[in-house]
Amino acid sequence: xxxxxxxxxxxxxxxxxxxxxxxxxxxxxxxxxxxxxxxxxxxxxxxxxxxxxxxxxxxxxxxxxxxxxxxxxxxxxxxxxxxxxxxxxxxxxxxxxxxxxxxxxxxxxxxxxxxxxxxxxxxxxxxxxxxxxxxxxxxxxxxxxxxxxxxxxxxxxxxxxxxxxxxxxxxxxxxxxxxxxxxxxxxxxxxxxxxxxxxxxxxxxxxxxxxxxxxxxxxxxxxxxxxxxxxxxxxxxxxxxxxxxxxxxxxxxxxxxxxxxxxxxxxxxxxxxxxxxxxxxxxxxxxxxxxxxxxxxxxxxxxxxxxxxxxxxxxxxxxxxxxxxxxxxxxxxxxxxxxxxxxxxxxxxxxxxxxxxxxxxxxxxx
Amino acid sequence: xxxxxxxxxxxxxxxxxxxxxxxxxxxxxxxxxxxxxxxxxxxxxxxxxxxxxxxxxxxxxxxxxxxxxxxxxxxxxxxxxxxxxxxxxxxxxxxxxxxxxxxxxxxxxxxxxxxxxxxxxxxxxxxxxxxxxxxxxxxxxxxxxxxxxxxxxxxxxxxxxxxxxxxx
Numbered sequence: 001x002x003x004x005x006x007x008x009x010x011x012x013x014x015x016x017x018x019x020x021x022x023x024x025x026x027x028x029x030x031x032x033x034x035x036x037x038x039x040x041x042x043x044x045x046x047x048x049x050x051x052x053x054x055x056x057x058x059x060x061x062x063x064x065x066x067x068x069x070x071x072x073x074x075x076x077x078x079x080x081x082x083x084x085x086x087x088x089x090x091x092x093x094x095x096x097x098x099x100x101x102x103x104x105x106x107x108x109x110x111x112x113x114x115x116x117x118x119x120x121x122x123x124x125x126x127x128x129x130x131x132x133x134x135x136x137x138x139x140x141x142x143x144x145x146x147x148x149x150x151x152x153x154x155x156x157x158x159x160x161x162x163x164x165x166x167x168x169x170x171x172x173x174x175x176x177x178x179x180x181x182x183x184x185x186x187x188x189x190x191x192x193x194x195x196x197x198x199x200x201x202x203x204x205x206x207x208x209x210x211x212x213x214x215x216x217x218x219x220x221x222x223x224x225x226x227x228x229x230x231x232x233x234x235x236x237x238x239x240x241x242x243x244x245x246x247x248x249x250x251x252x253x254x255x256x257x258x259x260x261x262x263x264x265x266x267x268x269x270x271x272x273x274x275x276x277x278x279x280x281x282x283x284x285x286x287x288x289x290x291x292x293x294x295x296x297x298x299x300x301x302x303x304x305x306x307x308x309x310x311x312x313x314x315x316x317x318x319x320x321x322x323x324x325x326x327x328x329x330x331x332x333x334x335x336x337x338x339x340x341x342x343x344x345x346x347x348x349x350x351x352x353x354x355x356x357x358x359x360x361x362x363x364x365x366x
Numbered sequence: 367x368x369x370x371x372x373x374x375x376x377x378x379x380x381x382x383x384x385x386x387x388x389x390x391x392x393x394x395x396x397x398x399x400x401x402x403x404x405x406x407x408x409x410x411x412x413x414x415x416x417x418x419x420x421x422x423x424x425x426x427x428x429x430x431x432x433x434x435x436x437x438x439x440x441x442x443x444x445x446x447x448x449x450x451x452x453x454x455x456x457x458x459x460x461x462x463x464x465x466x467x468x469x470x471x472x473x474x475x476x477x478x479x480x481x482x483x484x485x486x487x488x489x490x491x492x493x494x495x496x497x498x499x500x501x502x503x504x505x506x507x508x509x510x511x512x513x514x515x516x517x518x519x520x521x522x523x524x525x526x527x528x529x530x531x532x533x534x
Contacts (some may be wrong), residue, residue: 005395049450050450051410051450052410053428054411054428054431059410059415060448060507107500172472187372191408191451193449193451194453195375196371196453196487197451200488200489201472201489202528202529205374205375219512342427345428346427346429348406
């Protein structure tokens with residue numbers, strides 16, 4: 001195959017992957033967007049809340065509406081979207097091995113690979129954690145917002161980051177009672193506006209508190225929580241029993257980096273962004289120059305940052321493949337970086353910005 | 367400063383007063399006032415872009431806390447449903463009655479004329495109140511704006527109404 005005609009392959013059709021594919025296709029580059037799920041959109045269709053940011057970041061628009069808009073745009077552009085397609089291997093020369101519908105296996109030679117594989121929710125093990133009724137917050141969110149199934153009536157949320165408090169709110173919107181949100185750290189993690197709307201609904205927040213065990217016969221019937229000392233050890237005598245039928249774990253996410261490892265991308269450990277992740281430059285290029293990493297795989301942030309990272313990589317890859325001239329690429333990349341920078345300010349964003357800077361420095365030094 | 371916000375989930379009146387966003391009791395007695403309870407620097411400015419009068423300003427960077435120019439505010443209430451953080455209400459009082467317009471995203475929606483429990487920022491019931499109106503036009507994008515009336519003595523503490531737990 002002529003090198004010029006090789007496509008860009010985008011793996012993962014969440015917010016980052018969709019935006020990368022859209023930018024590539026708009027520039028005229030051949031692009032294939034692969035996703036293992038039967039529906040594109042990644043986590044966007046579970047996000048029933050209004051997004052933050054500014055108008056150019058689609059602030060005030062609910063996540064699933066953003067998902068619909070991106071899908072419509074990708075369909076209008078005629079992007080080759082391959083669903084139920086798992087990418088299971090990457091060989092030298094950027095040969096991408098895909099398995100469709102768990103039955104048909106094939107390879108595609110790619111000019112560029114954009115990995116938008118997202119992140120995986122962390123688990124937390126404690127006695128009783130395998131009982132039915134213990135699930136991740138993302139699982140509960142999928143059940144209520146995608147499948148419209150209420151996982152339980154009385155919920156304990158473990159973890160007070162934005163995922164924990166947003167899902168707590170959405171569980172109440174779905175008709176459940178949230179008995180408490182507990183947090184091992186001495187301070188709550190999520191945005192104050194999120195915790196405030198959950199608190200005014202009567203939910204108690206407990207800092208410096210952990211789960212000791214879950215009890216029940218067929219499923220969760222109660223949770224035993226306790227206060228922790230400054231080394232996160234439960235303090236004897238502080239145990240308390242909560243009558244709950246569901247325990248949700250919102251204890252962070254870890255970038256899904258398997259394909260980046262297979263592609264030989266250099267990694268680093270960034271605890272603030274979720275653990276080990278591929279390093280990248282200012283255009284989201286990994287240490288392997290034809291492989292880009294965008295969205296949560298490149299550090300766990302938010303859908304709004306993921307979309308901008310996807311656009312940035314798509315624009316740069318379109319130039320690298322010869323489908324965009326350099327001044328256009330530079331102007332559009334600069335604009336995208338400005339929007340990204342706007343999202344990484346303030347008390348919460350500054351930490352993520354600093355972590356992202358460390359990734360850029362590591363990549364520059366390697 | 368934001369002690370109860372980061373330990374109990376909601377800001378105390380003292381924390382809000384310190385940020386200087388809340389109207390005084392005197393202002394609330396003169397005229398209804400937009401009350402913004404957004405005390406953390408998060409990247410967000412739909413309140414600013416929703417305001418047809420240019421009375422709400424965030425500016426640049428978008429992590430600035432919003433500031434309200436009460437002389438420009440026409441009390442249209444568009445910012446109430448525009449705020450993704452559900453952090454804006456409009457409150458006022460006249461004689462021994464106070465009124466609040468607040469955002470609401472639970473079903474069932476309250477009904478005009480219904481008697482409800484008014485709650486404070488920590489979810490504690492303060493007093494009884496009456497629903498005066500429920501507005502949920504398409505532009506609100508599914509965030510209803512509810513108006514309720516309650517005894518004026520609770521005007522500073524009231525933030526919303528109690529949920530009908532799980533009874534859809």
